[in-house]
Amino acid sequence: xxxxxxxxxxxxxxxxxxxxxxxxxxxxxxxxxxxxxxxxxxxxxxxxxxxxxxxxxxxxxxxxxxxxxxxxxxxxxxxxxxxxxxxxxxxxxxxxxxxxxxxxxxxxxxxxxxxxxxxxxxxxxxxxxxxxxxxxxxxxxxxxxxxxxxxxxxxxxxxxxxxxxxxxxxxxxxxxxxxxxxxxxxxxxxxxxxxxxxxxxxxxxxxxxxxxxxxxxxxxxxxxxxxxxxxxxxxxxxxxxxxxxxxxxxxxxxxxxxxxxxxxxxxxxxxxxxxxxxxxxxxxxxxxxxxxxxxxxxxxxxxxxxxxxxxxxxxxxxxxxxxxxxxxxxxxxxxxxxxxxxxxxxxxxxxxxx
Amino acid sequence: xxxxxxxxxxxxxxxxxxxxxxxxxxxxxxxxxxxxxxxxxxxxxxxxxxxxxxxxxxxxxxxxxxxxxxxxxxxxxxxxxxxxxxxxxxxxxxxxxxxxxxxxxxxxxxxxxxxxxxxxxxxxxxxxxxxxxxxxxxxxxxxxxxxxxxxxxxxxxxxxxxxxxxxxxxxxxxxxxxxxxxxxxxxxxxxxxxxxxxxxxxxxxxxxxxxxxxxxxxxxxxxxxxxxxxxxxxxxxxxxxxxxxxxxxxxxxxxxxxxxxxxxxxxxxxxxxxxxxxxxxxxxxxxxxxxxxxxxxxxxxxxxxxxxxxxxxxxxxx
Numbered sequence: 001x002x003x004x005x006x007x008x009x010x011x012x013x014x015x016x017x018x019x020x021x022x023x024x025x026x027x028x029x030x031x032x033x034x035x036x037x038x039x040x041x042x043x044x045x046x047x048x049x050x051x052x053x054x055x056x057x058x059x060x061x062x063x064x065x066x067x068x069x070x071x072x073x074x075x076x077x078x079x080x081x082x083x084x085x086x087x088x089x090x091x092x093x094x095x096x097x098x099x100x101x102x103x104x105x106x107x108x109x110x111x112x113x114x115x116x117x118x119x120x121x122x123x124x125x126x127x128x129x130x131x132x133x134x135x136x137x138x139x140x141x142x143x144x145x146x147x148x149x150x151x152x153x154x155x156x157x158x159x160x161x162x163x164x165x166x167x168x169x170x171x172x173x174x175x176x177x178x179x180x181x182x183x184x185x186x187x188x189x190x191x192x193x194x195x196x197x198x199x200x201x202x203x204x205x206x207x208x209x210x211x212x213x214x215x216x217x218x219x220x221x222x223x224x225x226x227x228x229x230x231x232x233x234x235x236x237x238x239x240x241x242x243x244x245x246x247x248x249x250x251x252x253x254x255x256x257x258x259x260x261x262x263x264x265x266x267x268x269x270x271x272x273x274x275x276x277x278x279x280x281x282x283x284x285x286x287x288x289x290x291x292x293x294x295x296x297x298x299x300x301x302x303x304x305x306x307x308x309x310x311x312x313x314x315x316x317x318x319x320x321x322x323x324x325x326x327x328x329x330x331x332x333x334x335x336x337x338x339x340x341x342x343x344x345x346x347x348x349x350x351x352x353x354x
Numbered sequence: 355x356x357x358x359x360x361x362x363x364x365x366x367x368x369x370x371x372x373x374x375x376x377x378x379x380x381x382x383x384x385x386x387x388x389x390x391x392x393x394x395x396x397x398x399x400x401x402x403x404x405x406x407x408x409x410x411x412x413x414x415x416x417x418x419x420x421x422x423x424x425x426x427x428x429x430x431x432x433x434x435x436x437x438x439x440x441x442x443x444x445x446x447x448x449x450x451x452x453x454x455x456x457x458x459x460x461x462x463x464x465x466x467x468x469x470x471x472x473x474x475x476x477x478x479x480x481x482x483x484x485x486x487x488x489x490x491x492x493x494x495x496x497x498x499x500x501x502x503x504x505x506x507x508x509x510x511x512x513x514x515x516x517x518x519x520x521x522x523x524x525x526x527x528x529x530x531x532x533x534x535x536x537x538x539x540x541x542x543x544x545x546x547x548x549x550x551x552x553x554x555x556x557x558x559x560x561x562x563x564x565x566x567x568x569x570x571x572x573x574x575x576x577x578x579x580x581x582x583x584x585x586x587x588x589x590x591x592x593x594x595x596x597x598x599x600x601x602x603x604x605x606x607x608x609x610x611x612x613x614x615x616x617x618x619x620x621x622x623x624x625x626x627x628x629x630x631x632x633x634x635x636x637x638x639x640x641x642x643x644x645x646x647x648x649x650x651x652x653x654x655x656x657x658x659x660x661x662x663x664x665x666x667x668x669x670x671x672x
Contacts, residue, residue, distance in 0.1 A: 007584045009489045014471070016483070042494050044471050044483070045518065052483050057538035059442070062592075066487045255671065257636065303595050305633035310626045310671060324671070 009066040011104070012038050016046045016070045016120075027125045031071050034123070034159055038069075046070075053101070053118045061300050063119030064106055074098070074124035078133045082146065087251060087283045087348050091144030091177070095137065099124050099162060100151035105183055106224040109254065109306045112150060114293025121151075123160060131169050134176065142175040154182035154209075157191075164195045167207050171195075174206075181210040181249065185227015187235040189242050196244065208280060210247040211236050213270060215262035218254045222306045229266060233273050240278045248274075250336075251285035251348065253328050254306060255320060260331065267335050276339040284332050285348030287311075288319040355438065356585050357446040358417040359431055361525050364568040365450050365547075366417055368575040373582070375417055384420060384430045388413040412438050414586070424477075424501050424528030431529050435536040443592035445541050445585040446533050449578065451567055452497065452523035452546040453504045455512050467574040469581075470544035472496035474519060475527035482530040485540040488584050492577055495520035497546065499527035509552030521548055543585065545578060547571050603628060603639070610642060613652035614659035624663055631670040641669035 015038060021027040022045065035043065046052055049072035082094035101122040102112055113119075124130075137143050147153060147166050157163045163180055170178050196207065213236075214222075216229050227235065239246050248270070256262055270276075287306075289297075291313055301307045311318035319325060329347055336345050360366040363385070369375075375387035392413035399411075416438060420430035427448075440446070452468075469492040473482045476498050486494070498519045504512070512522060526544050533542055549570045571578075598604075607628055611621050631638035645651040645662055653659045 007489050007587070008487055013489070014486045042471060042486070044496070046472075046483070047481060051481060055483070055539050056534055058485075059538055059540045062487060062540045063485060066485075068486070257634065302598075303633065305630060308626065308630045308633055310623060310630055310667060321671075 011067040012069045013041055013066065014044060014068040015041045016044050016049070016052050016068060018049055018070075018072050019045055019047055020073060021071055021125060027073065030125045034069075034071060037159055041069075048072075049122055053116075053120060053122055055118070058118045059300065060113050060116065060119040064102075064113075065119075067102075067104075068120040070120055070122040072122055072124055073126045074129065078130040079137065079145070086146070086149070087249075087285055087346060088144070089179075089247075089281065089283060089346050093137070093141050094144050094146075096146040096149040097130055097134065098150050099127055099130050099147065100153065100156070100160075102150070103152045104155040105152055105226045107183070107226065108222040108224070108301065108304045109252065109287060109289075111289055111293050113300065114289065114296040115150075123156075127162060127165055134169075135173070138173055138175050142177070144177045144179070146179045146181065148179070148181045152182050152184060153180055154184040154187055157187075164192060167192065167195050170207050177206045177208065179208045179210050179247065181212065183212045183214075183223060183226040183232065185231025185235055187227075187239075189235070189239045189244055192244075193242055205245050205280070208245050208247050209239055210249050210283075212249045212251065213266065214250075214254065215256070215259075215266040217256050217262045221256070222254060222304075229269065233269060236274055240275060245280045246278075247280050247283065249283045250332055251283050252287040253285065253332060254287055255309065255324065255328065259328060263328075263332060264335070267332075271339055279340065279344075281344040281346060282336055282340060283346045283348070284329055284336070286320050286325045286328050288317055288348075291316045291318060294318045355412050355440075355444045356415045356582060356589060357434060357438070357440065357444065358415065358582070359420050359427065359434070359446070359448050359525075359529055360417065361420055361422045361427065361450050362564075362567065363419055364564040365571055366419055367568050368572045369449070369578065369582075370417060372575055372579055373415060373417070375415070384418050384433060386434070387417040389415050415582075420525065420529075422503075423524050424475075424499060427525035427528045428532040431532040432535070435533065440536045442537075442541075443589050443596055444537060445589045446529075446537060446543070447582065447585060448526055448529040448542070448544045450523060450525060450546055451549045451570065452521040453509060453550050453552050454521050454548045455498070455509065455516060455519055455551075467492055467545060467547045467577055468495035468521065469493070470495060470497045470521075470526055470546060472519075473527040473530050473544065474498045474516075475531070476500040478527075480527075482527055482534075483539065484530065484542040484544060485538075487540055488543070488581065488588070490577075490581055490584065492545065492581065495546070497521045497523050497526050497544070499523055499525060504552045506552035521546055522552075543581070545581065547574055598629070603632065606639065606642065610651065610662070614662045615653055615656045616659050616663065617656055620656070620659060620663055624666065627663075627666055627670055634670075636670045638666060638670050641666055 015035060017031055021031050049070045052070055079095050079097045082088055082096055088094040102116060153162050166178055170176050211232055213232055219226060219229055236246055297307045312321050333345055333347055370387050374390055376390045376393050378386040378388055418430050418434050420427045471486055471494045496519045498516055500522060504522045523546055530542060547570055549567055616624055628638055645665060651662055653662060
């Protein structure tokens with residue numbers, strides 16, 4: 001589906017910066033740090049990020065091919081309750097935080113393509129304000145927080161350093177568990193080790209690195225610019241060897257012709273290279289998406305097989321037929337159960353949706 | 355399709371020549387220039403509609419002279435994008451001349467060509483940002499769009515009061531705002547050639563001014579044409595993408611819809627199955643042929659049609 005043309009601008013050739021960032025020293029410094037990575041970029045001063053991000057009739061796909069970066073300060077809510085279609089992994093107080101919008105990677109089936117009006121990426125520089133809101137929640141109850149949902153923080157860690165900051169923050173608050181989900185393959189966990197070891201006196205189980213693993217077929221056809229399966233496995237191995245807490249997410253499972261063979265060969269590689277008894281837990285779920293998002297995606301991506309699949313619509317959520325969902329997920333769970341106790345495998349369908 | 359809007363004929367003249375455009379004599383409100391091929395086709399096929407309000411085929415390119423100022427620009431853009439039914443695969447280029455204020459533009463001298471990345475509507479105080487998708491060697495600049503001709507005195511004042519903007523023009527922000535009713539920011543480009551730093555109050559010789567404008571534009575015409583070529587490629591790529599993947603199967607699709615007595619909803623589902631099958635390289639026709647061979651098709655009613663629909667779905671997705 002990708003149609004990158006030679007005359008298209010590269011990602012981050014244009015960086016939009018809110019005026020107020022330039023006027024506040026603390027944020028100006030952060031912006032300058034990021035801008036240093038892109039000396040050739042055209043920097044455009046803007047009043048508010050929504051002036052660029054929320055314009056009418058934008059084309060997510062075309063913009064994503066020449067993705068612009070927007071540096072902004074977030075206002076309003078920072079932390080949101082987890083959506084029903086998201087896996088809560090057995091946690092009662094499940095939230096997600098939005099310190100960035102959109103992703104460097106380009107997964108065709110990604111809900112961000114239906115959720116956001118723009119394909120450009122926004123980085124919010126006022127991370128401390130998000131921490132303050134999390135502190136407010138922690139005063140009421142423990143919090144399970146996914147910090148890399150509307151983006152892939154690991155993919156841009158060299159730009160932002162946000163993963164390190166989240167680890168530091170989590171270390172200081174024992175009632176907080178965070179999940180950092182990623183499809184990155186070129187992660188060097190040695191860079192995170194100092195901050196992780198210094199802070200995590202309780203063994204580190206409260207910062208969970210969740211790697212989404214997909215078969216080669218799915219990676220090459222639908223998960224553009226992400227880490228290859230081989231590199232993701234390598235990153236998982238390194239993380240485990242260094243003592244990080246790792247979750248493996250086989251979610252979303254994507255139907256492809258001969259899916260058993262594709263997922264089977266992926267599992268063989270995973271089992272042969274990763275010590276499964278050291279993996280914290282696993283999640284399994286097949287593709288599901290809200291009706292509103294899928295409709296927008298079908299309009300924007302008429303040539304994407306994964307988006308044009310004839311999903312079933314139940315109460316506003318598109319998914320594979322019950323038969324196929326059951327077949328795919330049960331098959332995968334049973335294969336995983338050969339190596340991992342079943343109570344460490346979370347299937348989305350099993351979670352309490354009440 | 356590419357839409358090009360310029361305020362004045364002298365600005366457009368070098369482009370009209372290089373692109374080989376011809377004037378549409380059946381358009382009087384705003385001057386329109388279209389590719390000569392299109393004119394020939396229109397004459398040959400005699401497909402121009404009788405009321406002159408449009409045609410059922412579109413030219414590859416249309417260049418429109420809007421007249422000077424935001425109101426004229428808005429009227430011409432709106433009329434043209436409506437007439438040709440601008441859509442998601444089209445690209446729009448607003449081209450013209452401008453006065454330099456300062457900043458990056460000044461360092462390049464008084465003349466130069468610029469791609470605009472930020473447009474301020476001086477009257478409304480609002481900024482607009484076209485997507486910058488195309489890589490090219492035209493330097494970028496920001497512009498203020500005002501509604502009066504910039505005098506030398508006003509330009510001196512602007513240099514202080516609008517220090518963050520590089521150039522001054524009279525159409526760009528208006529073209530953006532009007533186009534936004536029809537197309538997205540990824541379909542808009544704004545190029546300005548800087549010709550002056552404000553017009554002297556005592557300017558009398560319009561002819562020599564016009565010649566100066568045309569001569570300045572001429573200097574940059576190659577860069578502008580190169581940009582237009584990229585817009586064309588972008589537009590064609592979008593046309594290819596929007597093309598229904600199951601077009602060559604449409605005859606069989608229609609036949610099955612008819613033979614299986616599909617309801618409207620079932621028709622949509624069936625088309626979605628075929629679209630997915632074609633995109634995934636799955637041979638759905640094989641199953642259709644089997645259904646005909648085994649007498650499952652044609653059906654006697656919609657109820658039997660449901661079985662056909664299920665069989666095709668199962669063959670492609672489960």
